[in-house]
Amino acid sequence: MSEIKKGVQILDCTLRDGGYYTNWDFDKQLVQAYLNACNKLPIDWIEIGYRSPAKESYLGQYFYLPEYLIRDTKSRTTKKIALILNEKDIDPQTVRALLGDCIGHVDMIRMAVNPIRMDQAIELAKRVKEMGFLVAFNVMYMSTWDQIEGFYEKLSQLNGLIDYFYLVDSYGGVYPAEVTKAVEKVRSKLDVSIGFHGHNNLELGLINTLTAIEAGADVVDATFTGMGRGAGNLKTELLLTSLSSRHGLSVDFNALGNVVGAFERLQKEYGWGTNLPYMVSGANSLPQKEVMEWVTKRFYSVNSIIQALNNQSEGIEDNLKLSLFNSKKHYKTALIVGGGDSVKQHEEAILHWVKKQDELCIIHASSKNANTFIELSKDQFFCLVGNEGHRLENQVHGSFGFVTQCVLPPYPRKMGTYIPATLEKKSAELKEITFTNRVKDSHTVLALQTALELQAQSIYVIGYDGYSGDAVSQNEIELSTENEALFFEFVKVGTQLSSLTPTRYKGLKPDSVYSRI
Template structure:
């Protein structure tokens, strides 16, 4: 029974397939002393339309460096949906002399097509691994199940891949028996850890008689991640299946990845548990989890809608902007500190301009603007309904209207019970092709629909310094994109009246506005 570590390949979903050279060198040096047969170092891929790092393409210099550093059998993987048989010579010729096995990630719906790709790989002289995904849904793939026998003579390993992290030991046993009845090809298992079942499922697969199993250091991998290599090795050592495990080498490779885990946050959580339990895609959940304005409540609601096969849990009345009062100016309040720091001056500005509408892109600072005569709109995106409850002591009815993204909403719909009679949805967001359901997009569209010609901003401070994290950077770039598109398509001025790092906003001062007004 062989072990394969695929940290650099599966972990690349968190690092865009870029890894520090010193970390990679330490990885190889440590594994040289550990009882692992194969190391999967990344993908070989045709060019994509976005940045993906060196271990997504594994160019010749990477292959050469890996081979120099490692005494293990090296593996790369092809994503069948992006690669055809005619691409094989160009992709794999540079791998000869460096790579021992080529695995193929396969959607069972494309199994017949994957056989042609595998034949082309086999002709190039590589071992072939069939990584058939979505194991928890195989029962519904009757055509695929009837074709498993066709891997004979082509595949060296046939992998059961628990893509959603939702199978149980009995599922492993049943699936193993189905595959074994169809083919004599050696069987492998790749488990994800959404339900924290990766270890027991892997041990069950070993008991069934699989020939190879996968793991990654610290469980680093897409979404909730995988079985951790250190846990698997320690367990097999305790059972006497591995002798003389070098724990110093194991610790040496685990430590730097543990530091990375603290930064990137892989591992299971409630959304990943729900997605695993219902066999829902991890790619989307991983994107949601990393968005700072998508709360656990929002994500769970979205997953619940998906599991029940519905678009959204609630449809609202669209606000007819022809029937509401129009405003020449608006102040758009974000969640940044300046909206509170300068609240006194901003309120004085608003009191001098009672015909200026207030639009809260975030509810975070809404309490600072209570009891003003100005009309107020609250944008309820993601978790804002819950936040609004907390800001206004739950059951208090607010003075204003709540605006939600158009139906159906990606994250489902939550509206505080006290606000159901003043909650409406937009008919559309028509100035951008991305981020249509973000706080800023909803607030900008609302301002335009209200006839606003000048939007003043506060609480859109931006982020600076070395401490800016990935989520903050993504949100900053997202807002810049929205400002740019809005100014191109809408005849509205965008002006920040407190300090801001956003280049898409003109600059002014609330204090000069007070003097002028």
């Protein structure tokens, strides 16, 4: 008979894990569709988000879970409710103030626990348990547990304290045999319910979860459409379909189809799910946080990300150390060229203006518009971030005679270094980024710092059009927000930035190339 009929429970954590893509904001209608579906499906628990002390960046309501939101959610669901704490962020002395208004509305407090912080987690768990909640440890990085001295021996201290112990495949890289072994070892030390939370980097989420159930797990996690950090999780709809087909679990497929359709529309915007970089990170037990940023918030190529992951797995800081960028020549005017379509649209006027300027250099933040300037006898600097060297090669087909110098981010570069072979002697790296601590390896920050190094008195920008319209992706929105912040921070150092082509960036002073010719 079905393992699920023996008491194995399903916890859906879409609103918590999915928040990594939405900053923990969800449309009210989507949440209602989610709750309606969960009420009709054989799901035992819903984890609705984090409870957290204040952070400096913006994070939405399902990261902080105000009391009114918890009460409202509780009134609209028939399921047991859990929320999660990030243990490393919580002072045990403040936990009563943090969770006091959850009493009577939340059934279980789960704690995300780094396995090397078990002692601290135990102290926090004591405070939480005293408040009457069920307590779960979501112990991360299970693929590393065997390398942590005394890890399994320490687990016996949790008996009588916690109610659930979760094995979390944080890197999404364990195999079924490892799941079985880990469940058995934990079970030999603990007399509590065992849970499993699998990530899907290697698309092993389903088989690992079914294996955990067969090995004796009492509760397993999933999310609709697999929505979750990085490569995401086991799909709730896949788990339910599998258990229905193989073990007779009763599933309302109309309700399931409705909620899956709602989240699939969101998936088109954010694009979660595994890909080659996530596969490599999972296979090598590398953290997903940076990979997620590289994949979703940067326009790095797969090759660049793979190079970075290989460097990490081999303990290499970077594959090339360059001489420091130190131009002896300074310029009266610098023109920073972005990748926007406005450069081509206004090409004739731009070239007319550039040719008239004395002591002007061109700084290419992107190589996309390099061909526009290939015939000019002006000094031209190319900012090479990630895979930009390949883009430059493709744009100019190996005709590098017009390139004065390539400028790369400060060493070490997590994305690795690719420089076209014929440009290696023309390449140098910045010593540091001086005007911001926000980022040191974006195209924009590199171009602005290069302008500072060249001591340009006037700096003009073209091709920074900004994004607009209904088709703007979340990636483009976040990149635009970052660029805007960099422009404002740069202006604070005392140099105005003027855009000679149309722009939507408020940090750029509007100007017109036509007024200057």
